[in-house]
Amino acid sequence: MGGAIQEIFRRHGPAYLAEFGKTLPGSHARVIEAIIDCRSAACGSVLYQCEDCGEPHVAARCCGNRHCPVCQQGKAEAWLARQLDRQLPTPYFMLTFTVPAPLREFLRGHPREGYGALYAASAGAIKALAADDQHLGADTPGFFGVLHTWGRQLQYPVGVKARTNAGSDGGESKGAGVPTPARSALVQRSSSPAGGSGRGPLKRAG
Ligand SMILES: [Zn+2]
Ligand SMILES: [Zn+2]
Known part of the structure; x- marks a missing residue:
């Protein structure tokens, strides 16, 4: 996989940067250049004295x-x-928070603000719904979120995949995770300007 990405960047990266480099976040251009140069003369070389054959290798x-x-x-x-090591002895669920298509281009251009808001909204939704008696009914869910920005076809299906446990040390689990409609209603409400219209994020969603 790594070699395939590098091959794509080596073949098409320079033309892409020439066309879009000015509008691309600087960090993106630097990543493309770093991957193109990885394990090439552009990154320099190291001389090893080999313990097996005694010869120097570059x-x-x-x-x-x-x-x-x-x-x-x-x-x-x-x-x-490390993440597997930290797991608690409970079942786990995968929760997916996907950004609607019209917002994806904005996030690509403003990753710091956009991804920050996405993490805050998804974590807030999990905490609020886990505390709800109708769902987990426990106020200390264990979860972590991973930013997801690449699909298998290298498209940009930006979102957060959160792994959350089905129990908590705050009480026994009463539910089996947090259903999708409730989750998306909460995220939409907390991230839209109309979100504060008397229905706070702690109210039951859906
Ligand atoms: Zn590298
Ligand atoms: Zn050797």
Whole structure:
């Protein structure tokens, strides 16, 4: 996968940056350039004295960019192991919060504000609905959210995938997770200008 992304960027990245580089967030352009250069002479090289054969070997350095799928696979696996280690002994559910299509372009251009608002709205919805007796009925749900910005076809289906447990140390679980209609109603309300019209996010949604 990492090599495929790098191959795509190497083949099409320079033309893409030439056309859209000026309107792209600077961080995006830097990531593309880092992935293109990863493990090439552009990143420099390291000379190893090999313990096996005693010969010196030259290895191209990697870019170290945290978004690079070529060289950051090990860190991703370490992150996954840490999350699995923190799991509580309860069932877990995957909750998906997807951004409506008309808002996606705005988020792409304003990632700091947009993703921040998306995390705040999705976490707020989980906390509010988990506390609701109709759903989890416990006020301390365990969850974490992962930003999702790539689909299998490399489209931009931006959203947060949250993994939440079905129980809590604040009480016994009364429900089996938080149903989609209630969740989306709450996120829409908390992120729309009309959200404050007398129906606070802690009121039951749906
Ligand atoms: Zn060797
Ligand atoms: Zn890299």
